Amino acid sequence: MMLDFERSGAAHLFVSEEQMWTPKPTVARFFKRFVPHFDVHVIAYVRRQDLFVEGLYSQHIRLSHYRDIPAITDFWKDPRVKGALDYHRVLTLLADVGLNVKALEFNTEVKTYGLMNSFLRATGFTDMGELAERRANNSPDMRLLLTMCMLSAGRIEGEFNLLSNGIFRAARRLEQCAVFPTLKHTLGRIERQAIIDSAVESNARLAKDFGIVFPDNRPSEADLPILAPDAAYLLALIGDMALTDSVKFANCCRGYLQTLAGVLPESDADPSDEEIAAMQLKGEEVILDGGSASL
Structure with a gap:
């Protein structure tokens, strides 16, 4: 140099x-x-x-x-x-x-x-x-990034490489149509204040x-952080994808969307990470085995 x-x-x-x-x-x-x-x-x-x-x-x-x-x-x-x-x-x-x-x-x-x-x-x-x-x-919508993270981690069940291009194309169209204001702030008021303090x-x-x-x-935000995409965004992605990709992605998201809707399988086990994230989005109390509360 x-x-x-x-x-x-x-x-x-x-x-x-x-x-x-x-x-x-x-x-x-x-x-x-x-x-x-x-x-x-x-x-x-x-x-x-x-x-x-x-x-x-x-x-x-x-x-x-x-x-x-x-x-x-x-x-x-x-x-x-x-x-x-x-x-x-x-x-x-x-x-x-x-x-x-x-x-x-x-x-x-x-x-x-x-x-x-x-x-x-x-x-x-x-x-x-x-x-x-x-x-x-421009920074991408955090809902898109969180969707890709969940897909990569298997929390939304599906083949990452097969679905990712279709998801990105649908997300770009949603952004161009300004259907969802770009989400950049996900910390929530409590966590944000902790960092500032x-x-x-x-x-x-x-x-x-x-x-x-x-x-x-x-920023205007809820008390709790956003850890996962919301149902409205996922459904908008599904609706904007090509038919084949849309069906595949809808099937991948079924379990997570059911969790968001409150349709949970009966189980004595602790909820999974994606179930906890969905409950947090709904503002529900999450009680883990042993009596500790995450919210």
Whole structure:
């Protein structure tokens, strides 16, 4: 990379790396070697931790190809994710090795200037004028991602590879028709508040040292997290698929839809994960063997 930069004759080198959000001292040490030779600036876009978790979870689902996906309530408590929520530590590691760190609140910057124009302002390259922006990578509906996770895990019984293309085509048509507003927020009020509370001390240091104060607006949502797709969405997918795929997918979803409708097989065993998710969607109390209540 450095050889290419030297040959180019350019005066500036921009490095964009999403994985720099992890609080790893090795990242800071990598850039430290350039400090004696370059004026190194870090432009860090941060968003409130609960919103970051939801965006990271969506990305994790897709990069993992819908396999072995934990519930979002477990995902954010993973030490690798929870450590990344301490933004002050992440930025301080970079500042302590001599990098010039400037932090910006992502949502405010995007709404006020647009992401590219915000970046140009932060770097001082404003002589390029205002750039027209358009989003090329919109986040998919979380109902679709949760459907694919359940299909991959066998909680909706069916062959993933045979059904996935038809499901994606139907989901795109539903999105184009704006039948279902895109669902991005799945944490629920209780879990969202837990994430925000966990970052209070770090965010106080973030405000003091880097001038970042997050807005306190919250999405409209229920108390409990959304862990599975709702019946209306699944039925809409079934109705919009080609006939053969529609019949196959309807059969795959039958057990889950019966659970949502309250038609449960008689059994003394604890309910399965998909049955628990369906009960949560209905706001029912779930009592597991031994008397412990999950709701």
